[in-house]
Amino acid sequence: MAAEDPFDRGGAFPRLDEELLAVLAEAGERRALADGEILFRAGDPSSDFFVVVRGRVAIVDGFGSAAERVIGVHGEGRFAGELSLMSGQPAYNTAVVREAGEAIVLSRAELQRVIAANQQLGDLILTAFIARRALLIGLGSGVRLIGSHLSPDSRRLREFLTRNRIPHSFMDLETDAQADELLRGLSISPRETPLVLRGSLALRNPTNREVADALSLRAASSPEQVCDTVVVGAGPAGLGAAVYAASEGLSTVLVDSVAVGGQASTSSRIENYLGFPAGISGSELAERAIVQATRFGVRSAVPETCSALAFEDGYHVVELEGEERLRARTVVLATGASYRRLSVARLDEFEGAGVYYAATQVEAQMCAGQPVVVVGGANSAGQAAVFLAQHVSRVQLLVRGGDLAAGMSRYLVDQIEATPGIELHCRTEIRELHGDGALAAVTVEETSTGATRTLDAGAAFVFIGADPCTGWLRDAVATDDDGFVLTGNDLQLTHLDPAGDGRQRAPFPLETSRPGVFAVGDVRSGSIKRVASAVGEGAMAVRLMHQYLALLDGARPIER
Numbered sequence: 042m043a044a045e046d047p048f049d050r051g052g053a054f055p056r057l058d059e060e061l062l063a064v065l066a067e068a069g070e071r072r073a074l075a076d077g078e079i080l081f082r083a084g085d086p087s088s089d090f091f092v093v094v095r096g097r098v099a100i101v102d103g104f105g106s107a108a109e110r111v112i113g114v115h116g117e118g119r120f121a122g123e124l125s126l127m128s129g130q131p132a133y134n135t136a137v138v139r140e141a142g143e144a145i146v147l148s149r150a151e152l153q154r155v156i157a158a159n160q161q162l163g164d165l166i167l168t169a170f171i172a173r174r175a176l177l178i179g180l181g182s183g184v185r186l187i188g189s190h191l192s193p194d195s196r197r198l199r200e201f202l203t204r205n206r207i208p209h210s211f212m213d214l215e216t217d218a219q220a221d222e223l224l225r226g227l228s229i230s231p232r233e234t235p236l237v238l239r240g241s242l243a244l245r246n247p248t249n250r251e252v253a254d255a256l257s258l259r260a261a262s263s264p265e266q267v268c269d270t271v272v273v274g275a276g277p278a279g280l281g282a283a284v285y286a287a288s289e290g291l292s293t294v295l296v297d298s299v300a301v302g303g304q305a306s307t308s309s310r311i312e313n314y315l316g317f318p319a320g321i322s323g324s325e326l327a328e329r330a331i332v333q334a335t336r337f338g339v340r341s342a343v344p345e346t347c348s349a350l351a352f353e354d355g356y357h358v359v360e361l362e363g364e365e366r367l368r369a370r371t372v373v374l375a376t377g378a379s380y381r382r383l384s385v386a387r388l389d390e391f392e393g394a395g396v397y398y399a400a401t402q403v404e405a406q407m408c409a410g411q412p413v414v415v416v417g418g419a420n421s422a423g424q425a426a427v428f429l430a431q432h433v434s435r436v437q438l439l440v441r442g443g444d445l446a447a448g449m450s451r452y453l454v455d456q457i458e459a460t461p462g463i464e465l466h467c468r469t470e471i472r473e474l475h476g477d478g479a480l481a482a483v484t485v486e487e488t489s490t491g492a493t494r495t496l497d498a499g500a501a502f503v504f505i506g507a508d509p510c511t512g513w514l515r516d517a518v519a520t521d522d523d524g525f526v527l528t529g530n531d532l533q534l535t536h537l538d539p540a541g542d543g544r545q546r547a548p549f550p551l552e553t554s555r556p557g558v559f560a561v562g563d564v565r566s567g568s569i570k571r572v573a574s575a576v577g578e579g580a581m582a583v584r585l586m587h588q589y590l591a592l593l594d595g596a597r598p599i600e601r
Contacts, residue, residue, distance in 0.1 A: 053172035056118040057092065061162050062145070065092050068155045069147035074098070080121065080136040083183075084240020086257075087129050088136075090152040092120045096142020102182040104135035112182060113173075114139065120166070123173035124328075126152070127335055130257045131239065133183035133208050156336070167332060174206065174328065183208030184256075187220050188235030190407065191478060194246055195235040196393040201249045203403045204300035205343065206328050207256060249299075249344050258343045268292040270586060271359045271369040273347055274510075276303020277572045278562025279375030280330040281579025286373075287337035289583060294367055295339050296359070298346040302327025303377050305572050308421065309400050309428035313450060314572055324401070326572075347376075350517040350558070357557060370593075371586050374518070374526060374553070374560040375579065378507030383416070387474045395480020396501050400425035404500065405432040411499030414483055416471060418442050419570075422504035423453035429502070430462035437496055439469045439485060441505075471501065509564050519554035525566035528553055546592075549585040551578060557589050 057065070074080075074096050081088035083104065091098065093115050100113045100121065112134065115121055121136045126149060147155065156163035177183055184202065188195030190213050202209045212220040214231055221231075227243060229236060237244040237252055244251060253259050272283045275297035283295045300306060308323035317326075331341065349360040350372065359367040380398040382388060388396065397404050400415075405428070413433050415426045418440040426438045438457065444467060445454045457463050466485065472493065473484035483501055486493045509524045519527045529550040551559045561578035563570055568578070 052168050053176050054113060054115070054119055055165055055169050057120065057165070058118075061159075061165070062092065062094070062118065064159055064162060065145050065147065065155065068151050069145045072144055072146045074138045074142045074144050076138055076141040078138040080138065081132050082135045082240060083133055084131050084242055086131055087126055087149050088122075088132060090120065090122055090126060090147040090149065091115075091136065092145040092147075093117055094143040094145060096138060096144075097140040098144075099137050099139045101135045101137055102180070104137065112176070112180060120169075122170065123177065124170045124332065127167070127170060127332065128257075131255075133177060133239075153336075163336075167336075171329065171332065174208065175325070177208035178206065181208075181210035183210075183239075185210050185212065185238040186235060187212045187214065187223065187238070189214045189231075191215065191394065192235060193393055197249070198235050198237065198247075198252065199403055200393075200399075201252060201300070201344075203401055204302065204306055204324075205258065206301075206324055253344055258341075259345065267356060267368045267370065268294050269369065269590075270294075270371045270373060271296065271357070271367045272373040272375060273297075273359060274303060274375035274377055274562070274564070275301040275327075275331075275341065275343065276375060276377045276562060276575065277305050277326075277330075278377070278575035278579045279303070279373065280327065280334065281576035282373045282375060282559075282561060282582050283339045283341075283579075284330060284333045284337060285580045285583040286586065287334060287339045289587070291583070291586070293334075293337075293339045294369070295334065295341040296345045296347060296361070296367070297341075297343050299344055300327075301331045301341065301343060303375075305575075308424055309402075309405075310424055311572055312424075312452060323572075347513050350514055350555075352555070357555075370557065371589060372558045373579070373582050373586075374514075374558065374564055375562045375575075376510040376513075377563045378509050380503065381506045381508060383471055383501075383503055383505070385471055385474055391474050391476065391480045391501075394478065395476060395499065396474070396503060398503055400428055400502050404502070405429060408433055408500040410434055412437065412497045413500040413502065414439055414471070414485075414496060414498045415502045415504070417504030417506075418445060419448045419504065419506075420450055420453060422502075423449045423457055425502050425504060426463050427453065427456050427460060430460050433462075433499075436463045437498070438463055438465050439471065440465065440467050441470055441488070443467050474501070507563065511564060517555065518558060518560070521566045523566075525568075526553055526560035526564055527566050528560050531566055549588060551582050551585055552589070559585060 080091055098115045098121055099111050102112050103109045186209055214220050233245040269291035270286050270293050272279045272295045275295050283293050287293045305323040306327045310320045312320035346362045347359055348362050351358040356368045357372045409432050412435040414437040415422050416439045426436050430436050468489045469485050469487050471483050472486045475482040482495050483498045484495045511524050532548055532554055553560050559582040561582050562575040
């Protein structure tokens with residue numbers, strides 16, 4: 042067993058029993074496997090699903106290169122593939138037959154039908170796929186990114202790949218001699234980096250959109266097609282709305298400008314979410330949700346930036362940058378809020394080079410062993426401090442208020458007090474940033490006394506609140522004085538029906554001033570800033586959506 046799957050953990054390499062093999066054999070077809078045969082290559086479009094009946098199939102990272110390595114071997118009763126097979130993304134590794142035999146082969150569509158019809162089989166396969174994605178990420182498998190850690194574009198691409206849970210490794214031109222050798226072998230100069238490699242594809246300093254296209258993250262849209270709902274924003278609220286809408290048969294498109302998961306995906310650990318007693322990272326929670334959404338038929342488009350919301354010919358129109366348009370009978374606004382920035386000099390210089398707004402494994406690796414500061418007194422700051430204390434030499438937690446209890450959950454306060462690597466500074470704010478190319482220290486002020494001092498800091502993690510992402514809406518819906526979207530009873534008579542599309546009723550609880558447009562999660566005025574409440578609002582919006590659609594008189598048929 043150990044020789045067959047040395048990297049197995051967390052249910053990544055389960056063995057199918059005879060009953061489940063019979064189910065798959067009936068849905069697919071048997072095929073001989075020849076020794077040395079390549080079943081699929083890294084970078085290939087979504088391939089078939091292979092179940093090994095006899096023989097052995099190796100999953101190889103960097104196939105044919107000097108860095109080639111076997112990351113797992115599938116023997117009798119095991120199956121190849123991971124989440125990319127479900128999402129339609131290209132494969133991240135190559136599957137090679139190491140011992141001739143026989144396999145059951147299903148197309149992607151056939152696999153989806155079998156999973157939908159057999160819950161036991163579906164749970165087993167999807168659990169393995171999720172575990173394998175985590176395994177690939179942990180091993181630094183898949184996409185290769187080559188660049189300098191001092192380059193803003195390298196940092197941008199690392200964040201994009203990390204936020205989207207794309208398996209990848211990073212080769213730093215500043216420290217890795219092999220990176221220079223690889224560039225010379227490809228006849229690429231350092232000036233053309235960062236370089237993204239996936240299979241035979243090489244992208245020179247690509248935009249996030251270009252990477253998304255190469256990895257099939259963006260779904261093609263048709264201006265003629267009308268869907269039941271467009272969900273704008275893929276944080277917990279948007280994911281909740283998309284999953285529940287699609288599960289109830291509504292055609293659903295999910296749009297986000299950065300990554301599935303929203304700000305929650307940057308949380309290193311969420312420990313107070315129902316059903317996860319050991320906690321779960323924000324990125325893992327988002328990944329599980331998008332798998333659910335994909336199973337129910339949600340079309341997701343990342344990164345896609347919305348530029349306007351209009352109402353034409355009886356339909357809501359979400360306009361995207363690049364002049365693409367999505368038409369829908371309803372819209373869910375789940376755009377959340379953007380991070381607030383420190384009001385200090387030189388901030389632009391250090392953002393991405395020591396000043397961060399998320400504390401994921403990537404940032405932890407970049408400042409490992411160094412002292413850092415965390416700014417903020419709410420749960421996101423507490424979660425970051427506890428997580429970073431496992432990787433850095435010291436965490437200085439700076440809180441503007443007099444204590445943590447005012448804005449932080451009790452369980453986090455207890456963890457911080459019990460962690461020796463965290464030092465709390467109340468009534469303290471950052472006044473200056475210091476460093477040459479990268480952050481080295483910060484000057485802080487104790488506001489109650491005016492005393493200042495300088496703290497060594499290889500990084501500053503800022504969690505001081507957020508502002509609503511509603512600028513793109515302009516005057517399409519009513520907002521409060523701070524820009525958050527008004528809904529339900531918070532709307533005044535003067536706020537109603539700016540589009541002139543008629544509403545002879547009171548708005549539903551999560552409905553905006555525009556009938557059929559709902560707001561959920563952090564973007565909504567008066568919302569509770571918790572993951573659980575955001576997911577709940579997303580689900581509630583779907584119930585209200587059904588009520589709205591039922592009230593429409595003479596609604597046009599949906600073109601699918």
